Structure formats: C-alpha cells, structure tokens
Amino acid sequence: MLNLPEKDIEAIEQIHRRWIEAELSGNALGMLRFCTDDVRWMVPGSEVLVGKEGVSLLVHTGTEIVDIQTTDVEICGSGDVAYKTSKYTTRFVAEGTDSEHVARGSHLWILRKQDNGEWKVALVTWQPSSGICEQHAG
Numbered sequence: 001m002l003n004l005p006e007k008d009i010e011a012i013e014q015i016h017r018r019w020i021e022a023e024l025s026g027n028a029l030g031m032l033r034f035c036t037d038d039v040r041w042m043v044p045g046s047e048v049l050v051g052k053e054g055v056s057l058l059v060h061t062g063t064e065i066v067d068i069q070t071t072d073v074e075i076c077g078s079g080d081v082a083y084k085t086s087k088y089t090t091r092f093v094a095e096g097t098d099s100e101h102v103a104r105g106s107h108l109w110i111l112r113k114q115d116n117g118e119w120k121v122a123l124v125t126w127q128p129s130s131g132i133c134e135q136h137a138g
Helices: 006-024 028-034 052-058
Strands: 033-042 048-050 064-078 082-091 100-113 119-128 134-136
Touching: 006 028, 006 064, 006 082, 006 100, 006 119, 028 033, 033 052, 033 082, 048 052
Parallel strands: 033 119
Antiparallel strands: 033 048, 064 082, 082 100, 100 119, 100 134
C-alpha cells in the first residue's frame, strides 16, 4: 500500500471538505481553485475535458446542490502523486425543474503536489452506481 505522510493526507482531506463546501454554497467555479491548470475531467459518457476553462463549462450548469455525503474515503499516494476515492450520494435540483434528485456512485481524484508543496487535483472522474438518477420525495 502506498502511504503518504499524515500532513499530506490532512491537506488532501481539507481540499475534499472545501470542495464540497464550494459545491454546497453554489460556487461550483470555486472548486477549480483546487485544480491544476491542466486538470482533466473524465466525464462518464463524454469526452475528456481539459484545463480549467474547459471544465468551467461543465460546472456552471445552474444545478442546485442540496446535499453531498461521502463515505469510504481513501487517500493514498507516494511522493508527489496521490489519489482519493470515495462513494458519494448527492441530492440536487436540476436547472429548470422543481424536483429533487439523488445521484449515487464513486469517484476518483488524482492529485499532484506542486513545487510550493500545495496539493492540486489533476484528474477528476466518477462512476454513477446506476444509469439514471433517482427522484427524491423532498
């Protein structure tokens, strides 16, 4: 198993928490501050999005995130490369609708430690647990 120093694990856990805070506050573009300039987003069923500018088109959708829960968070790595995996449950209201939906699945981040010692997300991908989201009775 790859082991990172505790301070690196704590730094990545903090990014994870602040990322979720940005999503919940409606500041989806704020998530990009935790990403490398050349970040890749591997979106299920779509082409890879490259760079913050390309990703900004995806995250600026008007979807309201109601709640995000993560479980089974695992952070491992070695040297200047790390990964974070977890399972997620996200409740959201899509733009133009009034009904709440629930998406479940797992996700992966690959992170790179920058020259200044700061960790940044270099790759984001996720796998929904089913092909469609559930409608949630508020």
